[in-house]
Amino acid sequence: xxxxxxxxxxxxxxxxxxxxxxxxxxxxxxxxxxxxxxxxxxxxxxxxxxxxxxxxxxxxxxxxxxxxxxxxxxxxxxxxxxxxxxxxxxxxxxxxxxxxxxxxxxxxxxxxxxxxxxxxxxxxxxxxxxxxxxxxxxxxxxxxxxxxxxxxxxxxxxxxxxxxxxxxxxxxxxxxxxxxxxxxxxxxxxxxxxxxxxxxxxxxxxxxxxxxxxxxxxxxxxxxxxxxxxxxxxxxxxxxxxxxxxxxxxxxxxxxxxxxxxxxxxxxxxxxxxxxxxxxxxxxxxxxxxxxxxxxxxxxxxxxxxxxxxxxxxxxxxxxxxxxxxxxxxxxxxxxxxxxxxxxxxxxxxx
Amino acid sequence: xxxxxxxxxxxxxxxxxxxxxxxxxxxxxxxxxxxxxxxxxxxxxxxxxxxxxxxxxxxxxxxxxxxxxxxxxxxxxxxxxxxxxxxxxxxxxxxxxxxxxxxxxxxxxxxxxxxxxxxxxxxxxxxxxxxxxxxxxxxxxxxxxxxxxxxxxxxxxxxxxxxxxxxxxxxxxxxxxxxxxxxxxxxxxxxxxxxxxxxxxxxxxxxxxxxxxxxxxxxxxxxxxxxxxxxxxxxxxxxxxxxxxxxxxxxxxxxxxxxxxxxxxxxxxxxxxxxxxxxxxxxxxxxxxxxxxxxxxxxxxxxxxxxxxxxxxxxxxxxxxxxxxxxxxxxxxxxxxxxxxxxxxxxxxxx
Numbered sequence: 001x002x003x004x005x006x007x008x009x010x011x012x013x014x015x016x017x018x019x020x021x022x023x024x025x026x027x028x029x030x031x032x033x034x035x036x037x038x039x040x041x042x043x044x045x046x047x048x049x050x051x052x053x054x055x056x057x058x059x060x061x062x063x064x065x066x067x068x069x070x071x072x073x074x075x076x077x078x079x080x081x082x083x084x085x086x087x088x089x090x091x092x093x094x095x096x097x098x099x100x101x102x103x104x105x106x107x108x109x110x111x112x113x114x115x116x117x118x119x120x121x122x123x124x125x126x127x128x129x130x131x132x133x134x135x136x137x138x139x140x141x142x143x144x145x146x147x148x149x150x151x152x153x154x155x156x157x158x159x160x161x162x163x164x165x166x167x168x169x170x171x172x173x174x175x176x177x178x179x180x181x182x183x184x185x186x187x188x189x190x191x192x193x194x195x196x197x198x199x200x201x202x203x204x205x206x207x208x209x210x211x212x213x214x215x216x217x218x219x220x221x222x223x224x225x226x227x228x229x230x231x232x233x234x235x236x237x238x239x240x241x242x243x244x245x246x247x248x249x250x251x252x253x254x255x256x257x258x259x260x261x262x263x264x265x266x267x268x269x270x271x272x273x274x275x276x277x278x279x280x281x282x283x284x285x286x287x288x289x290x291x292x293x294x295x296x297x298x299x300x301x302x303x304x305x306x307x308x309x310x311x312x313x314x315x316x317x318x319x320x321x322x323x324x325x326x327x328x329x330x331x332x333x334x335x336x337x338x339x340x341x342x343x344x345x346x347x348x349x350x351x
Numbered sequence: 352x353x354x355x356x357x358x359x360x361x362x363x364x365x366x367x368x369x370x371x372x373x374x375x376x377x378x379x380x381x382x383x384x385x386x387x388x389x390x391x392x393x394x395x396x397x398x399x400x401x402x403x404x405x406x407x408x409x410x411x412x413x414x415x416x417x418x419x420x421x422x423x424x425x426x427x428x429x430x431x432x433x434x435x436x437x438x439x440x441x442x443x444x445x446x447x448x449x450x451x452x453x454x455x456x457x458x459x460x461x462x463x464x465x466x467x468x469x470x471x472x473x474x475x476x477x478x479x480x481x482x483x484x485x486x487x488x489x490x491x492x493x494x495x496x497x498x499x500x501x502x503x504x505x506x507x508x509x510x511x512x513x514x515x516x517x518x519x520x521x522x523x524x525x526x527x528x529x530x531x532x533x534x535x536x537x538x539x540x541x542x543x544x545x546x547x548x549x550x551x552x553x554x555x556x557x558x559x560x561x562x563x564x565x566x567x568x569x570x571x572x573x574x575x576x577x578x579x580x581x582x583x584x585x586x587x588x589x590x591x592x593x594x595x596x597x598x599x600x601x602x603x604x605x606x607x608x609x610x611x612x613x614x615x616x617x618x619x620x621x622x623x624x625x626x627x628x629x630x631x632x633x634x635x636x637x638x639x640x641x642x643x644x645x646x647x648x649x650x651x652x653x654x655x656x657x658x659x660x661x662x663x664x665x666x667x668x669x670x671x672x673x674x675x676x677x678x679x680x681x682x683x684x685x686x687x688x689x690x691x692x693x694x695x696x697x698x699x700x701x702x
Contacts, residue, residue, distance in 0.1 A: 154567065157577065157579075157595075161510070163613075211559070211583075213507070213589075230562075230581065230591075232695055246614075246615055246618075248639050249642070250643040251644060252644065256618075260512075262595065265597075265600075276637045276644050286628055288607070288628075289599055289601045291601045293601055293627050293628040294628060344583055
């Protein structure tokens, strides 16, 4: 760490932002800047999107061609381009000897994932994915420590609910195209599966059952407003998660995201972004052990080390932020959950 | 209703308690007494169990033979006998022209259920089941009104968690015998499925996936300490529920039972028996609509009409408390969930 810090001081870690379709790029750029990285270039096919990012952060140079970034000396390229294009962009980036940081979901097909695995093997560069629903949630980081300390006994199940506010009027056309967004399980479900692999400290899992539906948006055809899945890890820990686009207008935040870690001697409930009817601030931990019930407000308690760790990993070749295998396995399982899903509705009509 | 009340005043509704293996019989007797019924006889193979019930309620006559009840004039026989014996007892009761009230789960096999259906057809008597996790929970009754009023839009999913405290030292041997208790999904899972059929106001559903495990109790062999299932109704509403016997010692109540009713314009979360780290009293409702977030403590607000309704149904031939079809369908689906379940563990060893 000290060596990495010294190295960064001498030659700052540099990055460019290319492909800015989803607003997630804003928190990714902010995180990298806060961790000491330097934003060099900004590129998007749509100059308005590039100029907007420049206006917000007041740093980095808007460039007219992706090649200006690919042929530069930047260390990393960050993207939130349309999900179906992330794989191909990443392959280009790695082929130009740069690390790559993708918004989730990183891939919409297994073929894209396999091409990414090949590119990593050839280049030795990192293909990172910002699974923000764990990595940027302090309660989620603290919960990990609680489990690892053995306070809830042996972890045997995760349950997760990931409702999101639709805000249809703010969404571009690609958002409603499953061929471009990958489907609800591949997209917002990928967070959940990443959490399973992480909290259970396992390398692999199996999708046992999954389903999707379009309950209330027939105008968007085969787009999906609901999905769920159940998995089991190679160590026998099971998971159920549900995701939807039905956050009601009356909720003060974008979604009542919850994760419960069920152990043989206790459980931890994370109310990630709000505590309904009590607090519109996030990061609430409710813990029950063999001794007591505990409420712990985690906001501001541990910080978000992800981007600092990622930069160190790029510089040192370590895997502190997240291993490459884990990153890709979570994506693969999300695609499998999507591909195996049964449909409860057909284009908004209940069967 | 007025006619039924007048009838009851003239000739009180009478019942006997026969087969007292599970403590649920206490709340059933209490409920019937509170609703104005008169306890006539108490019977159990084990005289100690019969005497204990007599000592608690100070009413009813302990009898030495079941036949004393069967050949009496009582209107209804209530039981919490070992689950695998409930079906056969009920058939006897109906054949003697009496209504029957069973603790859940009412059956452990489909054959028992079919025999019960035949007995109901032949006798015209009621075969009621006390699904207490909805019928005796005020928050659950209020939530129903919220859904029916349309406050959360169209209901599209139910999720439920039903953890229970094991208290192994208080459990008789039959409790740990899946052949006698029916398995975890058939037993405590039956509550959850009954709730799906009720809240979704549907006649049928399909079990899409279910699983069981014995994660931490190898001493009990193929007994199960965890189970979950996902179903979909014939109207397209889906359900996920999980049940376990892992309530930690530090929780102040027997289980953190939750139900969430997910609608297209809002949701209702029931924290049935506690609000972790906030209240050890039950019946908490958290409601989010398109307008606002609401917390409503439901304890003592609506009461529990079940037993009064059941008595009226017996007297008048109505189906206010619960229809016979619904009662049996919930039981059938719980048995199906159990029979179809994959096992994540083998006798306490993770695979």
